[in-house]
Amino acid sequence: xxxxxxxxxxxxDPFGKASNGKLGxxxxxxxxxxxxxxxxxxxxxxxxxxxxxxxxGEILDIPLTAFNTFLLICTSFTMVMALSSIQKGDQGGLKxxxxxxxxxxxxxxxxxxxxxxxxIHNGFLIxxxxxxxxxxxxxxxxxxxxxxxxxxxxxxxxxxxxxRYSANDWDHVEILGLFWHFVDLVWILVFTIxxxx
Amino acid sequence: xxxxxSLYIKNAIWLAILTFLEIEVSxxxxxxxxxxxxxxxxxxxxxxxxxxxxxxxxxxxxxxKWVIFIPIPAGILFTVALMYDIPFxxxx
Numbered sequence: 661x662x663x664x665x666x667x668x669x670x671x672x673d674p675f676g677k678a679s680n681g682k683l684g685x686x687x688x689x690x691x692x693x694x695x696x697x698x699x700x701x702x703x704x705x706x707x708x709x710x711x712x713x714x715x716x717g718e719i720l721d722i723p724l725t726a727f728n729t730f731l732l733i734c735t736s737f738t739m740v741m742a743l744s745s746i747q748k749g750d751q752g753g754l755k756x757x758x759x760x761x762x763x764x765x766x767x768x769x770x771x772x773x774x775x776x777x778x779x780i781h782n783g784f785l786i787x788x789x790x791x792x793x794x795x796x797x798x799x800x801x802x803x804x805x806x807x808x809x810x811x812x813x814x815x816x817x818x819x820x821x822x823x824r825y826s827a828n829d830w831d832h833v834e835i836l837g838l839f840w841h842f843v844d845l846v847w848i849l850v851f852t853i854x855x856x857x
Numbered sequence: 858x859x860x861x862x863s864l865y866i867k868n869a870i871w872l873a874i875l876t877f878l879e880i881e882v883s884x885x886x887x888x889x890x891x892x893x894x895x896x897x898x899x900x901x902x903x904x905x906x907x908x909x910x911x912x913x914x915x916x917x918x919x920x921x922k923w924v925i926f927i928p929i930p931a932g933i934l935f936t937v938a939l940m941y942d943i944p945f946x947x948x949x
Contacts, residue, residue: 676918686925694932701936716883729876737869740911744861838912845907851876852900856883857893 685835689842692805696846699801700853703794714791716856719784721775728771729851735764736844743837749827751820758817761840765810772803795854802850805843812836868910875903 678686707713716722738760745753776796779785786796816836819825825833879899882892908914914922 676921678917678921683921686921690925690928693929697929697933698936701933701940705940722880722883726876726880730873733869733872733876736872736907736911737865740865741862744865841907841912844911845904848900848903848907852879852896856879856896 679831679835681831681835682838685838689838692842693846696798696801696849699798700849703798703853706790706794710790719779719791720795720855722855724771724775725851725855728768729847731764731768731771732844732847735761735768736841738764739837739840743830743833746820746825746830746833747827751823751825754825754833755817755820758813758820762810762813762817765806765813765840769803769806769810772799772806798850798854802843802847805846809840809843812839864910868906872903872906875899875906 738757742754742757742761745751745757784792786793813836816832819832879896882895882899885892887895908925914925917925
């Protein structure tokens with residue numbers, strides 16, 4: 661049964677050596693990408709019909725969020741290093757880089773929570789304006805993805821601590837990496853459209 | 858497996874530089890259209906760098922690359938087309 665789950669598509673297949681799990685994650689990424697696209701397009705449409713709109717940085721804290729963006733870029737680097745480590749059979753490197761990625765994700769969430777706290781404290785609520793609704797729904801949806809990613813990393817880190825992965829068995833780490841990089845990739849667009857434009 | 862650490866570091870540095878440039882562009886006093894075009898160009902470049910280098914899309918087969926890159930722009934175009942179609946919707 662377990663062998664069937666981990667079955668790899670034959671090498672002459674159009675998708676090469678990609679496992680079923682990896683193809684499944686790509687499918688999830690495409691669907692999730694379309695969900696984010698729907699939110700951003702809806703936001704752009706509402707904005708186009710609005711009579712006034714705050715300028716970039718008028719309400720939102722751009723330097724703080726730029727730091728958060730930089731943080732996510734760093735976690736993408738640590739995540740790819742985690743995969744690179746286990747591909748070379750370095751279990752210690754895998755655990756170290758996964759822990760760094762998890763810490764970066766938690767720090768990102770902490771900064772986002774701090775940002776939300778200050779906005780709410782200053783009366784910038786989800787129902788304050790159309791602008792506020794778009795901001796909270798889009799960044800909140802992304803924040804939930806970061807939270808899911810952090811929990812996902814925790815599960816893989818726990819399995820790694822039990823010696824589950826090796827130089828010949830790193831498929832789960834690669835699949836986790838795809839999800840985490842997607843979270844970074846989407847944030848790039850969210851940051852540009854919500855904060856800068 | 859090859860050691861790509863320097864490539865990954867260079868990619869992270871480029872992503873950070875592009876983020877910095879994006880912030881600078883958002884404060885530039887140029888036309889609104891020019892600003893949006895520049896910001897979106899930087900964002901798409903960063904997204905491609907993440908996908909191509911960190912997500913290892915460059916190592917995937919041609920079929921998988923098509924599967925990855927076609928649906929999202931196609932979905933976005935379809936949504937925009939539907940939005941333009943809204944004024945012509947039938948009212949029952």
